[in-house]
Amino acid sequence: MNAPPPVVVIGAGPIGLAAAAHLVHHGIEPLVLESGPSAGTAVRGWAHVRLFSPWAEITDTAAEKLLAPTGWNRPDPTTYPTGGDWAEHYLQPLADALGDRVRYGTTVTGVARAGRDRIVDADRDAQPFTVHTTSSDGGEARITARAVIDASGTCSLPGPMGADGLPALGERAATAHISYRIPNLTDPEVRARHAGRRTAVIGSGASAFTTLAHLADLAEAEPGTHTVWILRRGIGENTFGGGESDRLPARGALGLRAKAAVENGHASAVTGFRTQAVEHADDGLVLLSENGRRLAPVDEIIVLTGLRPDLSYLSELRLGLDERLQAPAELAPLIDPNVHSCGTVHPHGVNELSHPEKDVYLVGMKSYGRAPTFLAMTGHEQVRSVAAAIAGDHEAAQRVELTLPETGVCGGAGLYDTQPAGCCTTAGTR
Incomplete structure (x- = not known):
């Protein structure tokens, strides 16, 4: 008898690997497809940034059970790791424990029902999925899947500097002097771009806070270093968060x-x-606002205006997404940043994550679309519920097994358009 096709999990990050661990717990074979060369590729992109959630809140229970026989040593639950620590001491060991269930250098380029495009109704739910991939050497393949869990995150699509959500005029032409992530000032080349120079930082969330703090430290050591912090709104009581x-x-x-x-x-x-x-000027880059204001020239620009989900390869699936947040329609009201902060988002699972297309789930930061209030613990609860549903354990899928801490204001009304996704997960990055 032929084995059933695997559940394809897109992304070998924290939530994708947790999803795989929960599937293994239920006796279901996962196949994790990761575009990068190692586990947590996106996390490694901000390896220098320290999380503001401790180890106790960023490891998954099913993952820990899978790791236990390998001799894995659980980090001190009260300490705060960097992104690099998270990847090295948890994500990579977890991927190694999953073995050949994780496939690196594999980019998903499309997902569809086998033999059915988006329009066709006939026997749709009875067909498996076909996942189209491209490998790092350029080879193409199609993988048959019984279900698809997309945990690819949002790091690949940073928001532009334009206030209307589109690139500002001249933004593409100035890319040599624009970056879209927290600078790693321990890197000599990155440090040289900002030391003794003027840097504009656009954004008002935790990523911007981290960058302001790091550049302030640089200014103490390198005279002439200055940051121009650009906010789309004013400075109010909650601009800098909850403080003490x-x-x-x-x-x-x-x-x-x-x-x-x-x-x-x-x-x-x-x-x-x-x-x-x-605009380019003789002495740097000049930013212009919608109402005609012009700022003094700066040497570099760091744009931290949030992240977006890549939905392009899901275009042949029938997804039910909120038109504003690009999150699952049932989940969107629970995570609306005009109303909710990290601690006021209720734990949720398969009910809120289901789509008109049966057995397709967006989880983790991908499920939050453009909302910035994601907690790693929330993602672990999501995949626990989803894996149980795929396994047919509907009682477990409906059960809530997570109590979130009240974490105070994470975004707040009026800040959603400039705050980066993942504000509750790390000290300023996704």
Whole structure:
């Protein structure tokens, strides 16, 4: 008798690997497809950034059970790892424990029902999925799957600097001096781009706070270093987060460091500035706003205006997505950043993550679309429920096994358009 096709999991990051561990727990074979060369490729992109969630909140129970026989040593649950620590001491060992169930260098280029495009109704739910992939050497393949769990995250699509959600005029032409992630100032080349120079930072979330703090440290060592912090709105009571009252202490401390950067003169805040264009000048780059304001030239620009889900390879599936957040329609009201912060998002599972297309699930940060309030613990609960549903254990799928801490204000009304995704997961990055 032929074995049933695997459940394809897209992405070998924290939530994708947790999904695979839960599937193994239920006796279901997963196949994890990772475009990068190792586990947690996206996480390794911000390896220098420290999370503001401790180890206790970023490891999954099913994953720990899978790791136990390998001799894995659980990190001190009270300490705060960097992204690099997370990848090296948890994600890669977990992927290694999964063995050949994880396939690296494999990019998913399309997902569809076998023999059925988006239009066809006939026997649709009875057909398996076909997952189209391209390998790192250019080879193409099609994989048959019984279900698809997309945990690919949102790191591949950073938001542009344009206030209308589109690239500002001149943004593409200035890419040599624009970056879209927290700079690693321990890298000599990156440090040289900012030391003794003027850098514009666009954004008002935790990624921006981290960058302000890091550049302020650089300014202490390198005279002439200055940051121009550009906010689309004004500075209010909650601009810098909850401070000492934040239930996530590391996040509160981060906001206070950003505030100190401004108060100590290492950063100048420019409020109510909605970028429309960037122009080259003899002495740097000039930013122009929608109302015609022009800023003094800067040498570098760091754009931290959020992240977006890549839905392009899912175009032949029938997804039910909220038109604003690009999140599953049933989940969107629970994570609306105009209303909710990290700690006010209720635990949720298969009911909120289901789509008109049966057995397709977006999980982790991918499920939050453009919303910025994702917690790793939430993702672990998502995949626990989804794996149980795929296994036919509907009682377990419906059960809630997570109690989230009240974490205070994460975004707040009016900040959603500039806050990066994953604000509750790390100290300023996705």
